[in-house]
Amino acid sequence: MSYFRPEIDEMEGYVPGEQPKGMTFIKLNTNENPYPPSPEVEKLLKSCDFARLRLYPDPLCTELREAAAELYGVRGENIIIGNGSDDILTIAIRSFTSDKKPLGCMTPTYSLYKVLARIQGAECKEVKLNGDFSLPENLLEQASGTGLFIFARPNAPTGNSFPIELIEKFCAGFDGAVMIDEAYADFARENCLGLVGKYPNVIICRTLSKSYSLAGARLGLAVASPEIIAGMMKVKDSYNVNMLTQKIAAAAIRDQAYFTEITGKIKKTRKRLNEELRKLSFAATESETNFLFVSPPDGDGEKYYEYLRKSLILVRYFPGDMTGHCVRITVGTDDETDKLLELTSKYVRSA
Amino acid sequence: MSYFRPEIDEMEGYVPGEQPKGMTFIKLNTNENPYPPSPEVEKLLKSCDFARLRLYPDPLCTELREAAAELYGVRGENIIIGNGSDDILTIAIRSFTSDKKPLGCMTPTYSLYKVLARIQGAECKEVKLNGDFSLPENLLEQASGTGLFIFARPNAPTGNSFPIELIEKFCAGFDGAVMIDEAYADFARENCLGLVGKYPNVIICRTLSKSYSLAGARLGLAVASPEIIAGMMKVKDSYNVNMLTQKIAAAAIRDQAYFTEITGKIKKTRKRLNEELRKLSFAATESETNFLFVSPPDGDGEKYYEYLRKSLILVRYFPGDMTGHCVRITVGTDDETDKLLELTSKYVRSA
Numbered sequence: 001m002s003y004f005r006p007e008i009d010e011m012e013g014y015v016p017g018e019q020p021k022g023m024t025f026i027k028l029n030t031n032e033n034p035y036p037p038s039p040e041v042e043k044l045l046k047s048c049d050f051a052r053l054r055l056y057p058d059p060l061c062t063e064l065r066e067a068a069a070e071l072y073g074v075r076g077e078n079i080i081i082g083n084g085s086d087d088i089l090t091i092a093i094r095s096f097t098s099d100k101k102p103l104g105c106m107t108p109t110y111s112l113y114k115v116l117a118r119i120q121g122a123e124c125k126e127v128k129l130n131g132d133f134s135l136p137e138n139l140l141e142q143a144s145g146t147g148l149f150i151f152a153r154p155n156a157p158t159g160n161s162f163p164i165e166l167i168e169k170f171c172a173g174f175d176g177a178v179m180i181d182e183a184y185a186d187f188a189r190e191n192c193l194g195l196v197g198k199y200p201n202v203i204i205c206r207t208l209s210k211s212y213s214l215a216g217a218r219l220g221l222a223v224a225s226p227e228i229i230a231g232m233m234k235v236k237d238s239y240n241v242n243m244l245t246q247k248i249a250a251a252a253i254r255d256q257a258y259f260t261e262i263t264g265k266i267k268k269t270r271k272r273l274n275e276e277l278r279k280l281s282f283a284a285t286e287s288e289t290n291f292l293f294v295s296p297p298d299g300d301g302e303k304y305y306e307y308l309r310k311s312l313i314l315v316r317y318f319p320g321d322m323t324g325h326c327v328r329i330t331v332g333t334d335d336e337t338d339k340l341l342e343l344t345s346k347y348v349r350s351a
Numbered sequence: 352m353s354y355f356r357p358e359i360d361e362m363e364g365y366v367p368g369e370q371p372k373g374m375t376f377i378k379l380n381t382n383e384n385p386y387p388p389s390p391e392v393e394k395l396l397k398s399c400d401f402a403r404l405r406l407y408p409d410p411l412c413t414e415l416r417e418a419a420a421e422l423y424g425v426r427g428e429n430i431i432i433g434n435g436s437d438d439i440l441t442i443a444i445r446s447f448t449s450d451k452k453p454l455g456c457m458t459p460t461y462s463l464y465k466v467l468a469r470i471q472g473a474e475c476k477e478v479k480l481n482g483d484f485s486l487p488e489n490l491l492e493q494a495s496g497t498g499l500f501i502f503a504r505p506n507a508p509t510g511n512s513f514p515i516e517l518i519e520k521f522c523a524g525f526d527g528a529v530m531i532d533e534a535y536a537d538f539a540r541e542n543c544l545g546l547v548g549k550y551p552n553v554i555i556c557r558t559l560s561k562s563y564s565l566a567g568a569r570l571g572l573a574v575a576s577p578e579i580i581a582g583m584m585k586v587k588d589s590y591n592v593n594m595l596t597q598k599i600a601a602a603a604i605r606d607q608a609y610f611t612e613i614t615g616k617i618k619k620t621r622k623r624l625n626e627e628l629r630k631l632s633f634a635a636t637e638s639e640t641n642f643l644f645v646s647p648p649d650g651d652g653e654k655y656y657e658y659l660r661k662s663l664i665l666v667r668y669f670p671g672d673m674t675g676h677c678v679r680i681t682v683g684t685d686d687e688t689d690k691l692l693e694l695t696s697k698y699v700r701s702a
Contacts, residue, residue, distance in 0.1 A: 001526075002582075003446075003447055003498070003499075003527060003528040003552055003579070003582075004446055004447060004582045005446065005447065005448075005449050005452065005498075008445075008446055008582055008585055008586060009582070011585060012585075013584060013585035014585075014589055016407070016410050016589040016590070017407075019406075019407060019409060019410065027406075030407055032405055032406050032407065033405050034405070035405065036401065036402035036404070036405055037401065037402075037404050037405060041401055041404065042401040045396055045397075045399060045401055045595075046396075046397055048396060050387065050388065050392055050393040050396055051387035051388070052567060053387075053388050053392065053564065053565055053566070053567040053568050053599070054383055054384050054385070054386065054387055054388060054564035054565070054566060054567065055370075055378075055383050055566055055567055056367070056368075056370060056381055056383065056560070056566040056567065057566075057567050057569070058370060059367050059370065083434050083588070083591065083593075084588065084590055084591075086588045086589065086590060087588060087591075090588060094359075094470060095354075095355055095356065095359055096354055096355060096356065097356075098356050098472065099450075101356065119445060119585070119586055121449065147354070147356075148354075175352075176354060177354040201354055209407070213404065213405040214404055214405070215404070215405060215406055215407045215408075215590075216403060216404040216405065216406050216407065216408050216593060216594035216595070217404050217593050217594070217595070218408070218590060218591075218592075218593040228354070231353075231354075231355045231359055231360070233364060234359055234362060234363075234364035234365075234470070235359060235470055237434070237435065237437045237438060237441060238365055238367040238437065239367070239435055239437060239566075239569060240434065240435075240438075240569075241569075242434075242567060242568050242569040242593065242595075242596055243567035243568070244396075244567070244568070244593075244595050244596075245593055245595075248404070
């Protein structure tokens with residue numbers, strides 16, 4: 001006899017990307033930023049009044065909310081702060097889905113969406129992307145009946161984005177809540193923040209894990225109408241974000257010069273890596289993220305992944321019809337990229 | 352039209368104890384520890400390799416789990432780490448309750464339990480404590496049919512504990528999961544950790560917020576059978592605990608000398624405060640926590656609360672039949688206690 005809900009007993013847990021002990025690997029598997037966070041973070045941690053850790057943190061994250069509101073050109077009441085964007089996703093799925101209201105999302109996409117629906121006891125309606133990872137014509141029709149539809153835009157693990165006009169058309173025509181998970185938008189040409197003022201059902205999700213180099217601090221947020229934010233606030237843990245992360249995140253957001261520098265470097269390296277892999281006959285579409293989703297010349301993603309792993313470079317392989325011909329490679333430093341290209345060149349030559 | 356689930360629309364959010372801006376108040380309202388965390392925490396933060404914040408934290412909290420396992424005399428596989436014990440409570444309620452499996456708890460108790468059940472769409476069956484805040488005779492019968500039963504032991508806001516024999520009898524006879532929320536157990540004479548090896552349905556919940564002075568860092572944990580822990584792991588966010596909190600918590604747990612010193616000081620002050628309040632004709636039962644739940648001579652909790660608030664001492668008042676004659680006072684420093692007693696003495700004399 002089990003004490004658990006049947007949904008929990010029957011499900012597999014989410015398997016996050018491997019976090020190897022020690023640093024023998026060049027780690028290009030979980031889309032972390034290769035550069036350290038803003039020097040303001042170190043300054044802050046060193047001058048922090050550590051005695052204040054005895055007190056509960058601000059449940060509203062007021063200072064951080066204001067800093068984020070200023071950055072995104074909205075008001076504090078348009079923002080909810082999460083313990084990483086995974087927390088924001090959990091809050092949204094608990095707010096808008098149930099056994100009566102399915103979740104909707106594209107496939108392939110960030111696999112956590114489906115797992116979170118499972119935990120919630122909600123069905124997950126997966127809408128298949130076209131073979132080139134673009135949105136299908138009849139998307140709105142397929143999404144019908146879901147209480148929440150999540151787009152990752154740019155999408156993961158595919159790295160491409162979807163035309164903003166199609167997303168806007170969807171928001172206008174869809175009668176549930178729409179979350180646009182912009183975890184990678186800081187590496188893209190444009191974002192959907194402008195939709196928040198126009199559509200009451202739009203929720204933009206952001207994270208500081210990638211573009212601000214703060215995966216270890218856990219900070220995500222959502223931008224939406226005050227009504228949506230107020231409802232989601234009821235679902236979040238009061239003290240979901242610890243005191244240090246609130247301060248670190250505000251400091252990082254205020255240092256836009258550093259942010260622009262490191263995201264710029266990553267975009268430059270991404271361009272070079274993409275061009276060089278194409279020269280080696282890889283199929284590599286344009287990426288709007290801090291990773292590339294590329295197919296080796298023989299179309300065997302698993303083999304290339306295993307080769308790199310043996311060579312102490314960790315990338316990510318997603319088995320399956322739509323993704324198995326590719327691997328996902330996080331954009332690292334220039335040195336890491338040189339090493340990857342050197343090994344890949346050997347791989348292609350010896351094939 | 353609302354986008355939210357009806358349960359969310361209809362509910363009020365949980366209202367945490369007031370966190371006033373600035374420090375004009377003597378803050379005795381949210382059971383924070385009046386002493387700073389272990390000096391090891393400051394050392395650690397100052398020597399931290401802040402560049403590692405770019406990487407995701409260990410999803411299993413391995414180092415911290417091992418430190419906690421050693422302290423509690425169990426194995427790592429018996430422990431799950433949460434983003435505060437509120438996170439552990441959420442994980443448990445999502446694991447074991449649903450619209451088909453109610454939550455059970457005592458009343459009065461920590462009011463968050465009921466709110467979390469509401470978010471989950473689960474009914475909350477509240478079993479009334481006796482007038483002296485002891486457990487009723489027919490508890491097991493009243494708890495029947497619930498999927499998870501939570502005891503706060505020692506209980507909040509009442510401060511008393513329940514006989515361990517009665518809890519054990521309950522665990523043996525109950526066919527759902529039993530969580531014993533030991534948020535305050537480090538201030539009590541004994542705890543229920545010994546039940547974990549004996550009953551497969553027992554989950555002990557702990558927090559570092561109170562006894563380790565780390566409310567701002569957010570760290571809670573549960574101790575249970577490996578089977579229970581493995582199931583709860585599927586429900587938790589992979590990266591629910593940030594890198595700094597994992598390190599801070601492990602350092603604090605290892606510094607048992609400091610822990611013993613500050614919890615000892617608090618128990619000593621608690622004893623003095625209790626005795627002095629009794630001299631002022633307050634009804635004050637023995638507390639096994641870091642707070643007292645006391646009734647002023649005229650039995651008007653609200654009036655005494657308002658008086659203290661005007662005098663810039665913040666305590667907590669819980670309206671209602673069973674609790675309205677009392678206020679909950681967190682045990683502060685000796686200076687804070689002197690001030691509280693001075694004002695209370697005036698209050699009683701002028702009544």
